Amino acid sequence: MQILRYETYKQNVANTEKATQTIQQNLDEQVLDIIRAVQKRGDEAALVYTKKFDKADVTSLSVSEEEWNNAFNSIKTEQPALFEALTAAAENIRQYQQKTKEEGFQFSPQPGIQLGQKITPLDRVGVYVPGGKASYPSTVLMDVIPAVVAGVEQVVITTPPRPDGSLDPAVLTAAKIAGATGVYKIGGAQAVAALAYGTESLPKVDKIVGPGNAFVARAKKWVFGDVAIDMIAGPSEICAFADNTVPPSYVAADLLSQAEHAEDATSICVTTDADYAEEVQKEVERQIPLLERAAIIRESIQANGKIIICDDEDQAMELINSIAPEHLQLMGAGAEKQVEKVKHAGAIFIGPYSSEPLGDYFAGPNHTLPTNGTARFSSPLGVYDFMKKSSTIHYSKERLLDYADTIITIAEAEGLTAHANAIRIRKENNDASS
Numbered sequence: 139m140q141i142l143r144y145e146t147y148k149q150n151v152a153n154t155e156k157a158t159q160t161i162q163q164n165l166d167e168q169v170l171d172i173i174r175a176v177q178k179r180g181d182e183a184a185l186v187y188t189k190k191f192d193k194a195d196v197t198s199l200s201v202s203e204e205e206w207n208n209a210f211n212s213i214k215t216e217q218p219a220l221f222e223a224l225t226a227a228a229e230n231i232r233q234y235q236q237k238t239k240e241e242g243f244q245f246s247p248q249p250g251i252q253l254g255q256k257i258t259p260l261d262r263v264g265v266y267v268p269g270g271k272a273s274y275p276s277t278v279l280m281d282v283i284p285a286v287v288a289g290v291e292q293v294v295i296t297t298p299p300r301p302d303g304s305l306d307p308a309v310l311t312a313a314k315i316a317g318a319t320g321v322y323k324i325g326g327a328q329a330v331a332a333l334a335y336g337t338e339s340l341p342k343v344d345k346i347v348g349p350g351n352a353f354v355a356r357a358k359k360w361v362f363g364d365v366a367i368d369m370i371a372g373p374s375e376i377c378a379f380a381d382n383t384v385p386p387s388y389v390a391a392d393l394l395s396q397a398e399h400a401e402d403a404t405s406i407c408v409t410t411d412a413d414y415a416e417e418v419q420k421e422v423e424r425q426i427p428l429l430e431r432a433a434i435i436r437e438s439i440q441a442n443g444k445i446i447i448c449d450d451e452d453q454a455m456e457l458i459n460s461i462a463p464e465h466l467q468l469m470g471a472g473a474e475k476q477v478e479k480v481k482h483a484g485a486i487f488i489g490p491y492s493s494e495p496l497g498d499y500f501a502g503p504n505h506t507l508p509t510n511g512t513a514r515f516s517s518p519l520g521v522y523d524f525m526k527k528s529s530t531i532h533y534s535k536e537r538l539l540d541y542a543d544t545i546i547t548i549a550e551a552e553g554l555t556a557h558a559n560a561i562r563i564r565k566e567n568n569d570a571s572s
């Protein structure tokens with residue numbers, strides 16, 4: 139894992155921005171081809187891509203009730219510890235999400251005037267659950283539960299099938315625990331397109347949420363406008379700010395936990411102590427060969443793993459805010475005070491015992507988070523992503539007449555005399571009758 143000073147890191151970021159743009163263009167061409175094909179040819183194209191990318195020769199994209207129930211019962215009876223763990227995590231997620239539910243409001247600024255906001259759930263949403271390099275029952279819980287808490291009636295999941303055409307029974311079990319209404323065996327850009335435009339098997343949804351690899355993230359960006367999306371939740375990222383009060387083994391383990399997601403995951407350690415940077419580096423090297431997914435981790439760490447040495451805490455906080463990481467761990471002394479200086483991060487983990495996987499699986503806040511610097515303007519997935527707002531306006535006759543001239547003045551200034559007329563007609567009608 140490379141160690142570099144703040145200035146070198148900043149210089150490298152500026153130099154790599156151009157190269158990233160070219161990679162993005164190639165990706166976009168592939169993703170757009172897939173989207174167009176699914177939009178035009180529906181299930182048939184989706185099945186071709188499923189065979190090509192997931193090596194699965196499925197004949198139906200839908201999961202039958204029987205397949206779903208069998209998976210649920212097998213986990214419940216044969217893996218009770220997993221079943222209990224998923225149920226406990228689901229409860230924590232539900233409890234947290236209920237706190238984020240907004241109820242709307244009504245108020246009366248003057249007698250005869252009632253204003254408000256009515257909040258209603260979306261009708262139909264699609265949840266993308268990644269499944270290429272790992273299986274994610276936890277993402278099912280994280281993304282379906284807020285939709286259910288919001289009151290969405292139809293919550294369907296798409297996830298890539300395994301080469302034998304099946305889905306991980308734990309994913310199907312989590313889908314039942316969370317309250318999903320349907321599951322489809324399809325992943326990647328083809329799943330995003332199928333949800334955005336509908337196919338013979340998949341319903342067209344109002345919004346697509348959920349994380350995924352670069353193909354999924356780019357596809358969501360391209361269908362946005364035809365359908366709503368939550369955010370760009372792409373390859374996982376972790377940024378740990380640590381000092382010598384934290385065992386380097388903890389920092390290394392947390393960094394590697396995210397590196398195991400995929401080769402394009404990003405793991406960064408920030409510190410102000412050069413000796414400590416070397417200790418973390420040694421720990422990373424010691425731990426990698428001990429881990430099951432060492433090959434993915436090694437590639438991810440080589441490509442995107444960095445330990446950055448800053449001059450002081452202020453410089454470190456400026457750097458962290460400029461990265462706007464998906465996960466930020468403030469691990470060292472003063473972590474609680476440093477939270478105040480964080481402006482941009484998807485989730486902030488405070489103290490050496492708030493290890494990132496705690497948030498991935500159990501604590502309750504969502505693990506579907508903005509990546510690639512988009513925490514500058516996006517938030518964690520929550521109930522609010524599944525609800526929309528309508529304004530309500532109710533004026534009595536007296537109040538409208540009080541303000542009629544004011545409204546007419548603005549309408550006429552815009553040259554929209556039919557607008558002015560809609561108000562004037564009421565005013566004149568009432569002047570005549572009084």
Ligand SMILES: NC(=O)c1ccc[n+]([C@@H]2O[C@H](COP(=O)([O-])OP(=O)(O)OC[C@H]3O[C@@H](n4cnc5c(N)ncnc54)[C@H](O)[C@@H]3O)[C@@H](O)[C@H]2O)c1
Pocket residue numbers: 168191192267268269270271272274277298324325326327328349350351352353354371372373374399400402403464505506507508509
């Ligand atoms: N941000 C978050 O909240 C969050 C949560 C969980 C996982 N993640 C991230 O999600 C990602 C999951 O990636 P994954 O690959 O395991 O699963 P995935 O389901 O996102 O991607 C697998 C799909 O990608 C498509 N694909 C693969 N190679 C392709 C190619 N060459 N051309 C076209 N399509 C191709 C296939 O259709 C395949 O079904 C990881 O990067 C992980 O870090 C993020």
Ligand SMILES: N[C@H](CO)Cc1c[nH]c[nH+]1
Pocket residue numbers: 274276277373374375396464498505506507
């Ligand atoms: N860390 C991922 C979000 O970037 C979420 C996850 C699911 N399972 C394990 N981790």
Ligand SMILES: [Zn+2]
Pocket residue numbers: 374395396399495498
């Ligand atoms: Zn994770």
